[in-house]
Amino acid sequence: MEKLYEGKAKVIYKTEEEDKVIVFFKDSATAFDATKKAEIEGKGVINNTISSLLFELLEKSGIKTHYIKKLSEREMLVWKAKRFDLEVVVRNITAGSLCKRLGLEEGLELKPPLVEFFYKNDQLHDPLICVEHIRLLNLAEDWQVQSMKEMALKTNQVLREFFKEHGLLLVDFKLEFGILPDGSLAVIDEISPDTCRLWDAKTREKLDKDRFRFDLGDLMEGYRRVLEKIQGG
Ligand code: U5P
Known part of the structure; x- marks a missing residue:
């Protein structure tokens, strides 16, 4: 997959559709302007699970979000914003x-x-x-x-x-x-x-x-x- 952007805790990948992207949740943890860093095994999986659940809750409550669906343990499909x-x-x-x-x-x-x-x-x-x-x-x-x-x-x-x-x-x-x-x-x-x-x-x-x-x-x-x-x- 083609990488569009890499942040501290996530990577954004292109999809075949121009208007959608994939958010990939990494295990990296950073704090204090990234002066403190660590790899924490499994953090990406849990954050994708929690984020997906909360975005679904917001959507159900009538709050517009970029969330489309959870694709896998670490990946979420979202609208490109x-x-x-x-x-x-x-x-x-x-x-x-x-x-x-x-x-x-x-x-x-x-x-x-x-x-x-x-x-x-x-x-x-x-x-x-x-x-x-x-x-x-x-x-x-x-x-x-x-x-x-x-x-x-x-x-x-x-x-x-x-x-x-x-x-x-x-x-x-x-x-x-x-x-x-x-x-x-x-x-x-x-x-x-x-x-x-x-x-x-x-x-x-x-x-x-x-x-x-x-x-x-x-x-x-x-x-x-x-x-x-x-x-x-
Ligand atoms: N927060 C972030 N990212 C940032 C800064 C703050 O997610 O770059 C969150 C913190 O986790 C906290 C809230 O829940 O925003 C307020 O953070 P603070 O301004 O007290 O550091």
Whole structure:
């Protein structure tokens, strides 16, 4: 297969159809601007499984995504999208860079949820930006920014409720958006414990990539527990 793009955790391959691509989930884990790296056997398989399940959930809830179907253990078929150089983060509980930037304690509930935009730019280390910066840099039209925010909040409602039903707290997560071949705005990339903070609702144990970032325990054990829970365990 012809490679179109290779990222830190995924590879995008061409298909025979111009408007569809294959996302291949690798086992690589990176953190802190890729200064911390590891190969974690089986991570790609589990992230593809979780991402596929969550994209199916969003589609069923009326949220447009690039997802078409899961093709194999590590491969997902998706619509080819024109990506925005933006990361949209939704937060329900304080953690991570929010605590560091504003000097907040971890674990405080955010009511209403907080939406943040980051400029996807490796050289600049993905800085936090505001709507005026998005306009200045011409990263998206104002109405697209508004739609991304609304879709991110709706995604939050759907995911938060779903995880809650399965004994998990959705602390925060990152979404990416793109324009599909039919011109619609859609959630793209992946939704997995690499891109979401998920805590055990009872014990508040961290089951996501923070295990790798801060050496909190076996990453795969956390990811497997997330999968077991959302599959009904
Ligand atoms: N996040 C990503 N990719 C990034 C940065 C953040 O997926 O490049 C996710 C984190 O996993 C977390 C949320 O769930 O966005 C907020 O991260 P942070 O801004 O607290 O680091």
